[in-house]
Amino acid sequence: MSALATRLLVLGVVRIFEPANAYQLRRELLSWEVDRWANINPGSVYGMLTSLEKAGLVERHELIGVNGRPVSVYTTTQRGAEEFPALVDRGLRTVVDWVDIADLRAALAMAPFIPREGVVVAVEERIRALEAVLKRMSGLEAAQEQERTVPPHVAEGFGLEHALARVQLDWLRRYRALVVDGTFVFAGEEGWDWSPTADDPGWAMVRDRQHYLPQLEAPS
Structure with missing residues (x-):
């Protein structure tokens, strides 16, 4: 389990659906x-x-749920x-391990909520990092093939x-081109042309938000 992926996904889903309770946030992520x-x-x-609450990134609020019972809901803080x-x-x-792409997938899931130009710059840096990885690996494979200092089955694993790494690099180049061409919608833009299915758990959070907001806005 990647700490970055978990932190990003949980903070991100709070940001998307706030205010929302923990059970709903968990159910959404599992979907x-x-x-x-x-x-x-x-x-x-x-x-x-x-x-996240201890770090000051989210705030917990004790409210009354739609069923009339006490419920804890979360919102993001300014931090x-x-x-x-x-x-x-x-x-x-960041390319830490190009085989484990959990961090990348988490970031891609949340990429629409940051500006387009930031996505382009970050992806271009990842592309350059992977190009350097492939160059280094090609050199190592050539040396191993010539010197035969590694068992053949191990060398095949390196392959x-x-x-x-090549597959990820090819995919990233295509993704970058789609982002630049305007295929996707990012923060501050209009044009969302899709909607979740009627049974998507996110709809419950959208409805419950209308119940929670007046309580959060009421004077304490």
């Missing part, structure tokens, strides 16, 4: 199958909410709003890593 591709289990969502685009940028541009 994205984060347990499969980011190895985030339900307990990790609750744990990360607690960590959290500032941290969010930095996390997206880090996930897009798999090389192939995965």
Whole structure:
């Protein structure tokens, strides 16, 4: 489980649906199958909410739920709003392990909520980093083939890593071109042309938001 991916996804889903309760946030993330591709289990969502609250990135509010019972809901703080685009940028541009792309996928999921130009700059840096990785790996493979200092089956494993890096690089170049060409919509732009299905768990949070907002805005 990637700490960056978990932090980014949980902070991001709070930012999208705030105010929302922990159960709804967990259910929304699980509908994205984060347990499969980011190895985030339900307990990790609750744990990360607690960590984000301690860090001052989200705030917990004790309100009355739509069923009349007490409920804890979360909103992003000003610090959290500032941290969010930095996390997206880090996930897009940083190549730690090109085989494990959980951070990249988390950043791609949240990329529409930052400006287009920031996405382009970050992706271009990742492309340059992967180009350097591939150049280095090609040199190592050539030396290993010539000197035969590594068992053949191990060398073949290196070839798999090389192939995965090439696939990611090709995909990133295509993604960058789509971003530049205006295929996707980013922060501050108009043109969303899709809508979630009627059974998407996000709709419940949209409805409940109207119940929570008056309570948050009421004088304490």
